[in-house]
Amino acid sequence: MAGGRTFFGHPWGLATLFGTEMWERFSWYGMRAILATFMAASPARNGLGMSEETAQAVVGVYQALVYLVALPGGWIADRILGPRRSVFWGGFVIMLGHISMAIPVTTPLFVWLGLLLIISGTGLLKPNVSVMVGRLYSEDEDGRRDAGFSLFYLGINLGAFFAPLVVGWLAAGDRWHLGFGAAAVGMAFGLAQYVWGGRSLRGTGERPGLRLSPDERRRFGRLAGLGTGAAVIALGLWALTGTLTIDRFTVVITVIILAVPVAYFGYIMMGGHHLTEDERDRMKAYIWLFIAAAIFWMIYDLAPTKLLFFAERHTDLSLFGVRIQAATTQSFNPLFIMIFVPVFAALWVRLGTRVSTPQKFGFALITVGLSFVVMAIAAGLAGAGRVSVWWLVLVYVIQVFGELSLSPVGLSVTTKLAPEAFKSQMLGVWFIAVSVGDAVGGQTGRLSRVLSDPAYYLVLAALAIAAGVALFMFTRRLRVLMAEHYHAEAIR
Missing domain, CATH: 1.20.1250.20 (MFS general substrate transporter like domains)
Incomplete structure (x- = not known):
């Protein structure tokens, strides 16, 4: 080579x-x-x-x-x-x-x-x-x-x-x-x-x-066929009742997605997998980090829906005097990621173990919450007419700060805290956190039926900020569960 x-x-x-x-x-x-x-x-x-x-x-x-x-x-x-x-x-x-x-x-x-x-x-x-x-x-x-x-x-x-x-x-x-x-x-x-x-x-x-061996391949084929057939029959019967709608279907899928991590963590914690006491403690800490990540993605991944609708309906789509499309606002996020990745990479190296994983996650939640405080202000101003698209630019800058504090360490902490018997499987669990956040975030749109847009953004902002503050408050306890407390003592 x-x-x-x-x-x-x-x-x-x-x-x-x-x-x-x-x-x-x-x-x-x-x-x-x-x-x-x-x-x-x-x-x-x-x-x-x-x-x-x-x-x-x-x-x-x-x-x-x-x-x-x-x-x-x-x-x-x-x-x-x-x-x-x-x-x-x-x-x-x-x-x-x-x-x-x-x-x-x-x-x-x-x-x-x-x-x-x-x-x-x-x-x-x-x-x-x-x-x-x-x-x-x-x-x-x-x-x-x-x-x-x-x-x-x-x-x-x-x-x-x-x-x-x-x-x-x-x-x-x-x-x-x-x-x-x-x-x-x-x-x-x-x-x-x-x-x-x-x-x-x-x-x-x-x-x-x-x-797969030939026997395993046949077994897999039967299971896949039965699963697909059962899903088609269930949907068909639901349709025949006349109650199947797109809205209800998304709710059912969301409930199924929420059940996946509940079942998986229950299987790990309560199954007979010979977990050591340290492994159980690390999994307890990971569950809290998993929930924090899901809350983060619930808000962050509203970019192609709630924020896109805001761009289309309530902003003056002009940058530096050039007219843009509402879809163009979806380019802000990757642009800022490319700009700030080297900055945050250097920052984490400089800070080393002085900043723990729970603190990084907490910072990410607070920043994504603050981005929706900015959105609430912009939505309030938009009630009197269209606002500048620079409000969205500011929102995406703040959100990228949060992503670069949470996303790069997600897989790392997953592999670190995974029990030995689940090392490979747990790599996919991080993506389930994203899946849960996206599914629940999609359902939050229903709040718009009872809340004004500024109130909608403030409710989600309050949830994220409260979760972030909770992580900071319980950082010491989580570090003990994660066996990071030894590093914490060493740097004092």
Whole structure:
């Protein structure tokens, strides 16, 4: 590898995976930037005519399911397809989903089919492309691997930054399906360069880690078939009762998503897994951090719904004298992430162990809460007319400070606190926190029926700030449970 072609000093395979993820994120964030406004637009504007509350609930559940299916997607790669084929087929299914949504017909059938395909494909692609990045390096190359992931995440944010600009411009004037088509083209570019650059991967991820035996494969096929059949029958019977609506369906899915971590943590804590007392203590601490993370994402991931509607309805969409689309505001977040990642990386290195994980999570919750205090002020001012889009710029800057305090340490603390028997499985639990937050955040739109917009933002802000303050108050106790108290004594 030393004499081969390199990508900024890294294996050239990183360039292939960098491009794949960049284009996949282009398709994801591009479609997400117009999805809620498309659903809330009237049929006269070629939209689905949903209420904003229903659109918010649908997008929340959609985002939640994308993160939830990363768990079975990783399992399928480990036991059936292998990461390399999982990434390809995942990307192909994602592309089909965007194509389905781009079909210019009045029936919403192709929209629902497209969302289902995108959810399924992302579950295959998203976890496994990251696995392949890690496997490009040998076991003793921790420093290079970390640097490689930094480049990889740059690709994520580049795709996320440019997608709303391009897709938002194409979808302007109610040309929604043209925007969805651009997302399909983006994924097609990602697939093309993934296949074209396949040689540079040098066999990485070609085989499953532990392939299913023929008996296991048959058993899996039966279970998958029975599960799918049961779900279809249940939905069919529900539809026959005449009570099946989109709103009620999103509530049921949200309840199921909430039940997943409850069942999982119950299984770990009460099952006979020979957990040591220290492992039980660490899991108790992790459950509180999990709840804190879910609250954070509940607010943070309202960007493509509640904040997007605010941009469209209540802001003067002009930056430096240039008119922009409402979808363009979805580019603010990745732009600020790219700007501030080096700053926060240097900050955490300088602070070292003086700032604990609960304190970082607490700071993240308080900042995301403060961002909604700013939104409450902006919403109050918007009652007298449109406000400057710079209010949203300020909100996203504050939120990014919170994300960079919570998101980078989430997987790290998950692996640190996981019991030995659950080390691998627990990596997916972090994404369940995002899933729970997104699903619940989607349902908070119903509060708008009884609360004014300023009151809505203040209620969520108060929840986040209260949770953040609680983490600071109980930091000492959590550090004891996490076995961080020894480090705390050492730095005094």
